[in-house]
Amino acid sequence: LAAVGQMCTSPGLVFLIDSPEAQTLVDDCVNRYEQAQPGTLLSDQVRQSLSRGVDTLKNAGATLRTGGQSLQGDRCAYANTLLQIDGDRFVNDAHLFQTEAFGNAAMFVLCRDAAQLQAALESLEGNLTGSIYSDTSGSDDSAYESLSPVLRSRVGRFL
Numbered sequence: 001l002a003a004v005g006q007m008c009t010s011p012g013l014v015f016l017i018d019s020p021e022a023q024t025l026v027d028d029c030v031n032r033y034e035q036a037q038p039g040t041l042l043s044d045q046v047r048q049s050l051s052r053g054v055d056t057l058k059n060a061g062a063t064l065r066t067g068g069q070s071l072q073g074d075r076c077a078y079a080n081t082l083l084q085i086d087g088d089r090f091v092n093d094a095h096l097f098q099t100e101a102f103g104n105a106a107m108f109v110l111c112r113d114a115a116q117l118q119a120a121l122e123s124l125e126g127n128l129t130g131s132i133y134s135d136t137s138g139s140d141d142s143a144y145e146s147l148s149p150v151l152r153s154r155v156g157r158f159l
Contacts, residue, residue, distance in 0.1 A: 012100065012101060012102075012105070012106055012107065013098070013106070013107055013109060013124075014106055014107070014108050014109065015108075015109045015111060015117055015120055015121070016108060016109070016110055016111065017110075017111055017112070017113060017114060017117055018086070018087075018110040018111060018112055022110060026065070026082075026084060026108050026110075029082060029108075030065045030066045030082055033066050033067065033080040033081070033082050034066050034080070036080055038071060038077050038078060038079055038080050038104060039077070039104060040075045040076060040077060041075075041076040041077060041078060041103055041104075042076070043076060044076050046076065046102065046103060047070055047076045047077070047078050047103070049100075049102060049103075050078050050101055050102060050103035050104075050105060051069075051070055051078065053099050053100050053101030053102065053105070054067075054068055054081055054083070054101050054105055056096070056099045057083050057085075057097065057099055057101060057107060058083070060089075060093065060096050060097060060099075061085065061089050062083040062084065062085045062089075062097065062107055063083060063084045063085065064081070064082075064083055065082040065083060065084050065108075066079070066080065066081065066082050067079035067080050067081030067082065067104075067105065068081050068083075078103055078104060078105070079104075080104050080105075081101070081104065081105035081106075082105070082106055082107070082108065083105070083106070083107040083108070084107065084108045084109075084110065085097060085107060085108070085109055085110070086109075086110050086111075086112075087109060087110060087111035087112055087116040087117065087119075087120055088112075088116075090109045090111075090120050090123075091116065091119050091120050091123055094120070094123035094124070095125070097109075098124070098125055114143040114146065114147065117143075117147060118146060118147055118150055121147060121150045121151050121154065122150055124151075124154045125154070126154060126155070126156075127154060127155045127156070128155065128156050128157065129155055129156065129157045129158075129159060130151045130152075130154065130155035130157075130158055130159070131158075131159040132144060132147060132148060132151060132159075
């Protein structure tokens, strides 16, 4: 049995600058999560903790895009879960929106622009890893130059 999303480097937060392309990416991820078979969690305690974390994020105002419930059966499983929130809500209550949902769950944070994305990154608590995916044509090099030092200072490993 494969354990799903239970690695310390599993991305729990995905920051995007809101755009039609970002919305397409989020929608595509939702579809892929819905089509993928949920894996087996390490224990019932992990499942319960994941459920509490997702509930905390939903109750705080994150929109549940897919999943969000324990699955019945003879194994510890939770539906593949994606949540979404806008950058304003994240920045206004960053501590709460960093509630851990350790398992097969992630939350998209859609920021209106690079300045708001930088504010969101500045509000991050320490993390094991952080990655920036940028345009290979160089169109976002200036954003990378301003965002990478902020993220580097909050993660143990920067990719």
